[in-house]
Amino acid sequence: MKIVIIGGQRIAYHLTRSMISKGYRVYVVNKNASFCEELAKRFSAVVIHGDGSKKKVLDQIEFMKNDIAVVLTNRDKDNLIISQMIRRYYGVERVVTLANDPDNIEIFDRLGIHVAVSPTILLAQTIQNLLFVDEMLQFFPMEEGKLAFLRLEIPPTSPSTGKKLKEIVLPEDSVIGGIIRGNDFLIPRGDTSLQPQDRVFVICDPKVQTRVVEALVGA
Amino acid sequence: MKKNTKKRTEGLYIVIVGCGRIGSIIASHASSAGTNVVILDKDDNAFEALASDFTGFTITGDATELEYLKEAKTDRANILLALTAEDNTNFMIATVAKYYFGVNKVVARVNEPENEEIFKEFGVTIISPTMLMVEQIKSFLSSEGAL
Numbered sequence: 001m002k003i004v005i006i007g008g009q010r011i012a013y014h015l016t017r018s019m020i021s022k023g024y025r026v027y028v029v030n031k032n033a034s035f036c037e038e039l040a041k042r043f044s045a046v047v048i049h050g051d052g053s054k055k056k057v058l059d060q061i062e063f064m065k066n067d068i069a070v071v072l073t074n075r076d077k078d079n080l081i082i083s084q085m086i087r088r089y090y091g092v093e094r095v096v097t098l099a100n101d102p103d104n105i106e107i108f109d110r111l112g113i114h115v116a117v118s119p120t121i122l123l124a125q126t127i128q129n130l131l132f133v134d135e136m137l138q139f140f141p142m143e144e145g146k147l148a149f150l151r152l153e154i155p156p157t158s159p160s161t162g163k164k165l166k167e168i169v170l171p172e173d174s175v176i177g178g179i180i181r182g183n184d185f186l187i188p189r190g191d192t193s194l195q196p197q198d199r200v201f202v203i204c205d206p207k208v209q210t211r212v213v214e215a216l217v218g219a
Numbered sequence: 220m221k222k223n224t225k226k227r228t229e230g231l232y233i234v235i236v237g238c239g240r241i242g243s244i245i246a247s248h249a250s251s252a253g254t255n256v257v258i259l260d261k262d263d264n265a266f267e268a269l270a271s272d273f274t275g276f277t278i279t280g281d282a283t284e285l286e287y288l289k290e291a292k293t294d295r296a297n298i299l300l301a302l303t304a305e306d307n308t309n310f311m312i313a314t315v316a317k318y319y320f321g322v323n324k325v326v327a328r329v330n331e332p333e334n335e336e337i338f339k340e341f342g343v344t345i346i347s348p349t350m351l352m353v354e355q356i357k358s359f360l361s362s363e364g365a366l
Contacts, residue, residue, distance in 0.1 A: 053306075053307050054331075054333070055333050055334070055336075055337075056333065075307075076283065076311070077283045077305075077307045077308050077310070077311035078307050080307075080310065080311045080314070081306075081307045081310045081311065081334075081337065084310075084314070084337060084340075084341065085337050088337065088340045089336075089337075101284065101285075103284065103285040103286065104285065107285060107315055107319050110318055110319050111314060111315075111318055111319075
């Protein structure tokens with residue numbers, strides 16, 4: 001089994017180093033000649049200089065069905081055709097493909113390609129985290145942003161402090177899934193009342209998350 | 220005028236990607252035959268090549284970005300033609316049209332003969348300018364007795 005890394009710069013470099021240090025056989029295909037030279041000098045990887053979307057270039061890799069291919073160019077259209085060629089021509093099933101454009105995650109998925117989350121999305125999520133109030137400890141968008149998972153700490157100033165859950169008006173598309181109080185985990189019931197320092201887990205539509213925060217943490 | 224043609228193509232809707240020499244001529248002809256045409260190109264100036272009586276819609280944008288194919292209402296298209304100069308671009312547009320938007324008939328221009336196989340694998344009808352030229356030149360040469 002070998003790991004074939006096609007395209008990419010920094011990610012390809014670090015992935016090559018990491019995989020080689022773990023003892024894998026690594027093949028690298030890259031259009032950038034100086035990048036290829038640098039990799040060949042530093043690592044014991046097989047380096048092929050060329051366009052990975054050309055069958056002639058891919059043929060040089062002598063793919064085996066159990067190989068793993070990682071497709072990392074900065075253009076999604078190149079990543080798509082490269083991934084499909086590797087799957088169809090050589091029967092390689094383990095192909096991981098970078099989607100640079102978040103819109104393409106769904107498309108790649110539909111076309112049978114296993115997607116690696118794009119750096120754009122990771123950055124967007126991190127920025128979103130920074131934009132939210134301090135009390136919101138964590139925010140995980142899930143399922144391509146169709147669902148948000150919030151972890152909120154209830155401050156003493158919260159309009160909901162001391163209130164029973166059934167008395168708190170939450171947006172329709174949201175539900176409190178659990179409460180951590182001290183070391184205890186509580187399954188919330190209508191009669192459960194919120195106390196300061198409770199950590200509340202909410203699943204909601206991302207569109208209503210600010211209203212959820214307002215209701216539980218305060219404006 | 221052209222009543223018969225109009226009747227035959229009434230309601231047909233085609234999306235053309237790439238308004239170069241080939242795309243612009245095809246779009247102009249289809250439009251004057253009464254077909255509903257939407258043509259996309261990255262370059263706004265490309266649409267100047269369309270015939271003056273072109274009545275279809277033009278969209279400026281990179282069709283490998285999903286929003287532009289959505290804007291073109293690709294899900295309603297009967298036919299999509301991917302005619303840009305780049306095979307990888309045409310492959311993405313063609314397979315997205317076929318498998319994401321469910322377009323029935325998808326045709327792509329394939330410049331590099333070596334790429335024809337992957338397009339065929341995905342059920343895309345191919346048009347190869349390279350091979351068309353080769354055939355034409357070969358038939359000329361054979362008519363001259365050189366082949």
